[in-house]
Amino acid sequence: MISLEYYLALSAVIFSIGLISILINRNLIVVLISLEVMLAGVNLSLVALSHYMSDIKGQILVLFSIGVAAGSVAVGLSLLIANFNLRKSVDILELSELKEEHVE
Amino acid sequence: MIYFIFAYFCLSMIGISLIAITRKNPVHSVLWLLLLFLHIAVVYLFLNAEFLAMVQIIVYAGAILVMFLFTVFLLGAKNIPKEKRYTNLWEGRLLVGLALTAIFVAIFSKIKLSFKGIHTIEYIEKTGNVKAVGTVLFNEYALSILMLGIILLIPMIAVVVLAWRKT
Numbered sequence: 549m550i551s552l553e554y555y556l557a558l559s560a561v562i563f564s565i566g567l568i569s570i571l572i573n574r575n576l577i578v579v580l581i582s583l584e585v586m587l588a589g590v591n592l593s594l595v596a597l598s599h600y601m602s603d604i605k606g607q608i609l610v611l612f613s614i615g616v617a618a619g620s621v622a623v624g625l626s627l628l629i630a631n632f633n634l635r636k637s638v639d640i641l642e643l644s645e646l647k648e649e650h651v652e
Numbered sequence: 653m654i655y656f657i658f659a660y661f662c663l664s665m666i667g668i669s670l671i672a673i674t675r676k677n678p679v680h681s682v683l684w685l686l687l688l689f690l691h692i693a694v695v696y697l698f699l700n701a702e703f704l705a706m707v708q709i710i711v712y713a714g715a716i717l718v719m720f721l722f723t724v725f726l727l728g729a730k731n732i733p734k735e736k737r738y739t740n741l742w743e744g745r746l747l748v749g750l751a752l753t754a755i756f757v758a759i760f761s762k763i764k765l766s767f768k769g770i771h772t773i774e775y776i777e778k779t780g781n782v783k784a785v786g787t788v789l790f791n792e793y794a795l796s797i798l799m800l801g802i803i804l805l806i807p808m809i810a811v812v813v814l815a816w817r818k819t
Contacts (some may be wrong), residue, residue: 550698552659553761557672557697558662561758562669568749569673572742575732577678584667584716588692591708596714602657603769604776607701607759608789614711614771615800619807622717625723626811632727 555596563589576628576638580621587617658698665691678732682717688711700773702781775777 566586570579575585591610632638665688672684691714696705724732739745778785789797 550654552763552765554658555695555699556760556763557757558665560760561666561753564749564753564756565666565669565673567752568746571745571749572738573673574739575678575737577682577720577727577732578673578737581678581681581720582673584685584712585673585688588689590714592692592695595696595699595701595704599701599766601765601767601769602772602775603767604771604784604788605769606755607785610704611707611785611789612796612800614707614802618711618716619804622719622807623718623810623814625719626814629723629726630814632731634775638727638732641737646661651810 552596552600556593559589559593559596561589562586562592565589574639574641574642576631579640580624580628583624584617584621587613661691661695661698665695676737679721682720682724685720686713686717687719700776700781705787 564590566582566584569582569585573579573582591613594606594610594613598604598610609639627636631643635642666804667686668684669692669789672681672688675681675684691706693705693713696702696708771788779787
């Protein structure tokens with residue numbers, strides 16, 4: 549029987565890989581992909597805790613998490629396409645219209 | 653034997669997620685992400701969550717990744733610039749991320765559980781995972797799943813509004 553700590557450490561490592569990728573990448577598509585990696589890590593820790601606490605509510609929470617993730621990713625990808633139509637770029641460093649020095 | 657299988661899944665999931673976020677081509681990135689989700693579904697099977705493993709494959713690998721692929725196709729993979737993929741000063745951000753990784757792993761591996769629920773392994777073996785999930789889902793969380801439906805409806809309206817072209 550594999551103990552709980554290995555699952556939690558695995559989910560922490562996967563979450564952190566996604567977090568590092570969000571911090572250092574400039575491509576908006578890769579940022580959304582690494583958001584999915586982070587969500588996968590969190591879901592893995594929820595399922596592991598649900599199994600070892602022998603309570604099934606963790607799996608139901610993962611079900612809700614998957615549903616909300618589907619909606620948020622749909623909105624994010626449509627924003628990406630709208631931004632690409634406007635600016636012909638997927639660079640997140642060019643998304644700076646709300647900064648004060650760019651106001652004309 | 654189970655230890656070797658679990659070690660394979662640990663190492664390959666970490667490796668696959670590292671590969672997925674460093675590819676130049678976003679299509680390759682999405683395909684490696686598909687492989688990562690399949691591995692995660694198998695790890696769910698380790699944890700007696702058969703229903704979630706199927707949901708993971710159907711919803712994530714079937715719906716969300718296809719949405720990603722269609723987005724990449726709509727943008728055109730040639731239009732996406734391949735140079736300047738990382739921010740300036742990415743080394744410092746990488747160090748911050750590695751420090752956060754160390755903190756997460758140190759905290760998460762110290763968790764001690766003090767709660768035991770009623771859904772033990774014998775109970776799930778007797779009733780079946782899908783029936784156990786469905787019983788709790790439609791008794792205690794019936795209102796929540798209706799709200800999840802509304803949460804899934806509102807992004808659809810939002811996407812239509814965002815994609816609206818005034819001609």
